[in-house]
Amino acid sequence: MKNAPKARVATAWLDGCSGCHMSLLDVDELLLALAGKITLVFGPLVDAQQFPEGVDVALVEGAVSSQDDLKLAQTIRARSKFVIALGDCAVTSNVPSMRNAIPPQRLLERVYVAGAGAQPGVPTDGVPKLLRAATPLHEAIKVDLHVPGCPPPAAAIAYVLTELLEGRKPDLTAGAVKFG
Numbered sequence: 221m222k223n224a225p226k227a228r229v230a231t232a233w234l235d236g237c238s239g240c241h242m243s244l245l246d247v248d249e250l251l252l253a254l255a256g257k258i259t260l261v262f263g264p265l266v267d268a269q270q271f272p273e274g275v276d277v278a279l280v281e282g283a284v285s286s287q288d289d290l291k292l293a294q295t296i297r298a299r300s301k302f303v304i305a306l307g308d309c310a311v312t313s314n315v316p317s318m319r320n321a322i323p324p325q326r327l328l329e330r331v332y333v334a335g336a337g338a339q340p341g342v343p344t345d346g347v348p349k350l351l352r353a354a355t356p357l358h359e360a361i362k363v364d365l366h367v368p369g370c371p372p373p374a375a376a377i378a379y380v381l382t383e384l385l386e387g388r389k390p391d392l393t394a395g396a397v398k399f400g
């Protein structure tokens with residue numbers, strides 16, 4: 221009998237602390253079960269340089285804070301069937317939005333010029349340009365599911381992935397997962 225094709229899953233790290241990815245790794249033995257059902261095609265846990273075409277599920281950590289974040293979010297949306305905002309930074313913009321009251325240039329000068337011990341100057345080479353404000357993912361692209369938490373509990377991530385792999389849309393309002 222032919223095996224069912226594996227789901228193509230991607231993860232992405234926008235403006236976040238990687239804690240949501242750590243929670244993803246914390247699903248313990250589900251990782252072994254998942255290994256037989258998914259192929260991880262992009263994210264900090266694999267070596268791919270470009271977000272690929274034909275992704276089934278994309279889990280996105282972090283707010284949209286820079287032009288690079290925005291471009292990656294748009295690429296993710298265009299190439300993924302189901303996009304998940306993973307964690308409070310992606311869901312609400314959370315910690316990254318603490319800078320939103322200050323215009324980006326003033327903020328950068330405060331940190332890199334007024335606050336510099338040596339060699340003051342705002343870095344420009346290889347640094348993505350900040351957007352005016354850090355925003356939740358759904359303000360940049362259409363999101364199919366929000367998974368809250370800072371970070372989301374591993375049980376929530378496990379539930380969501382299991383449901384999706386079974387062909388069901390996860391319902392986080394149904395009390396299937398405790399958020400603390």
Ligand code: SF4
Pocket residue numbers: 235236237238239240281282306307308309310314315369370371372
């Ligand atoms: Fe880190 Fe919390 Fe943001 Fe996840 S939601 S990236 S754990 S600050």
